[in-house]
Amino acid sequence: MFEVTATLRACIAICDRMKIEYAVMGGFAVRIYGVPRPTYDVDLTIVIDRARLIELYDEIEREGYTVPAEYRTGWIDDVGGMPFVRFRLYVKDNTIDVDLFLAETEFQRELIHRRQRETLDDHDIWIVTAEDLILLKLIANRPRDLLDIQDVRFMHGQLDEDYLRTWADRLQIRDRLDAVFAKPAL
Numbered sequence: 213m214f215e216v217t218a219t220l221r222a223c224i225a226i227c228d229r230m231k232i233e234y235a236v237m238g239g240f241a242v243r244i245y246g247v248p249r250p251t252y253d254v255d256l257t258i259v260i261d262r263a264r265l266i267e268l269y270d271e272i273e274r275e276g277y278t279v280p281a282e283y284r285t286g287w288i289d290d291v292g293g294m295p296f297v298r299f300r301l302y303v304k305d306n307t308i309d310v311d312l313f314l315a316e317t318e319f320q321r322e323l324i325h326r327r328q329r330e331t332l333d334d335h336d337i338w339i340v341t342a343e344d345l346i347l348l349k350l351i352a353n354r355p356r357d358l359l360d361i362q363d364v365r366f367m368h369g370q371l372d373e374d375y376l377r378t379w380a381d382r383l384q385i386r387d388r389l390d391a392v393f394a395k396p397a398l
Contacts, residue, residue: 215303217333220254223310224337226271233259235327236339237313237348239360244330245342246363253309257320257340262288265297268312277301277310292351292383294320319347319383342368343375350380350388358392365397 220240227234239251260268269279279299288295296313315324323344330339340348342364349357349364365371373393380389 215301215306216252216254216308219301219308219310220337221335222275223254223256223312224335226268226275227256227258230260230264230268230271232268233315233324234338235324235344236332236337237345238311240332241339241345242360242363244332244339245345245368246360247367249360249363252306253311255311255313257313257315257323259315259321259324262286262314269299272299288314293317294351319379322379323348343372343379346371346376346389346392347379347383347385350385350392351383353385353388361392362395362397365392 220236224234235257236255237257238253238255239249240254242249243251266284269284272279277299283297288297290296294313295316296311298309298311300310301308313320315321323340326341326344327338328341329336332339346361346364349361376389377386380386
């Protein structure tokens with residue numbers, strides 16, 4: 213777990229050096245809003261012009277991470293309509309994946325606008341809101357994501373349900389949101 217936390221800190225340091233706005237999401241955000249659980253990767257949404265990606269890749273590689281060659285050719289991956297790039301840190305027999313989602317959609321720009329300053333392991337970081345975390349988890353829609361949503365609902369308490377419904381409609385995931393909220397928060 214130490215290597216994953218160190219990886220998150222290294223990513224934040226790169227963002228700070230390059231003056232890139234970011235918001236932590238994924239398992240680290242669940243640790244803030246839900247039931248803390250181990251996470252084995254790092255997920256951030258970042259604000260960066262695609263023309264600066266090579267500069268970002270250079271910074272990442274200087275820190276000892278591996279950037280797959282296809283990203284250097286301009287290829288960008290996509291999950292749920294959200295563009296992202298991935299790089300890796302090899303630690304002993306394991307890898308730590310880092311997914312950097314590019315804040316290019318309206319939802320991602322709103323997510324960055326709403327981000328909050330929180331403390332994680334004695335460090336202040338920018339993190340997505342609980343509502344945006346739920347929406348991101350609904351977009352991914354894996355079994356682990358649905359469990360994370362229930363944990364966030366239980367631990368966080370009051371959520372902005374109007375915001376959730378509005379964005380769930382716009383993201384065309386309202387059926388998923390309704391299914392989650394049809395169950396009581398455990």
